[in-house]
Amino acid sequence: MEPKLSSDLLRGHTDTIVLAMLMNGDRYGLEIYNRILERTGGQYELKVDTLYSSYKRLEKGGYITSYWGDETQGARRKYYRITDKGRELYRQNMLNWEFTLKILNNLLKEEK
């Protein structure tokens, strides 16, 4: 049997995924999109609207900020930067996820 990726499960963690991408530096919209595609081996059919909903939501909540880059050639890019509040949210979400994962694994195990 071939394993299949559960896109729904991933979609539920878009905010945390975006925050994770920004933990080590500012990135622009398409960069984040490409990295997610790369790191899921093209398995995850991420729609751009999901991603941008997340950017807007995070920006509204003050977890990330955005600014236009000063590219001298080619198209201008909008960069996103994580805030301290965003780092805090990321750490909290990671804790929640690890905790949930443990419980979920426990629940999904065959009962003996």
Add this chain to the structure above:
Amino acid sequence: MDTRKYIDSLFSDYEETSALIDFKEELRSFLDERIKALVKSGMDENEAFKKATNELGDMSAVADEISRKKKQEILAEMYMKTRHYMSTWRIALYILCGTVFGFGIIVAALSGFFTGDINASLGSLLVFGVIPVLGFLFLWLTQETATHEPMDWKRALMYVIAAGVFLFGVIVFIITYFEDSAGLPYAIATLIPFILPSSAFGAFLILTEKDRSKPWVKKQREEYIKRSRERFGDPAQEERFGLFSGALWIAAIAAFILLTMLFGLKFSWLAIAAALIGQMLILATFTKTK
């Protein structure tokens, strides 16, 4: 297809706020770069465009966050449609009523001048004035507009009867008052058979009236109520606001009358100006601060 045009068409239903313009530019650079990368990986341009735009998903959720749907335009369109509710025969009837009414006024004035008798004028008004007024009433009630459904013609006819008897009563009252110098007591007596029952019937009709607003008007009203709720916090607060405003305006009108009697209109208007300022201050204090 041009990506700019494509993105413009995606958001054509939304108000062009600065946030939306910014977002459109961001999305455009996203799309352009994505298409370029796909072409580089060996796709032809059309295919790349198709794939990239397909990957966008449903942008309306994002757009809802940063802008609003163009409401004014929808409203304007609805008002424009009023013309569709005017059929040719209705227009003809409106004009006919207007013409008869104008004719009635002229005849009443002329007969008044020539005979010097007010009853001659009233008599012609009774025929040429009242009938077009009733016609207008019927047309108005059964008129479908952008905001209201038309009234059932039977019910409209009842209104017309009530109004007709009422207007007849008014003219009879005036004629009796002047005729034979019968005087006020006789004139008042004529109120009983005409004005009194027609008023009662009219009141009954008005009180049992259904809301004929169209669904979108009702929705608009609900939204307005919700918004005023948000502004005032709770209904009790809103009630207090109403009481304060009422008290303010009663005082203002009293002051206006008093000042008019004492100093004339030159100064009494200040009472209204003061009340307007007071009203704004009351609104400011009652509006919820965020």
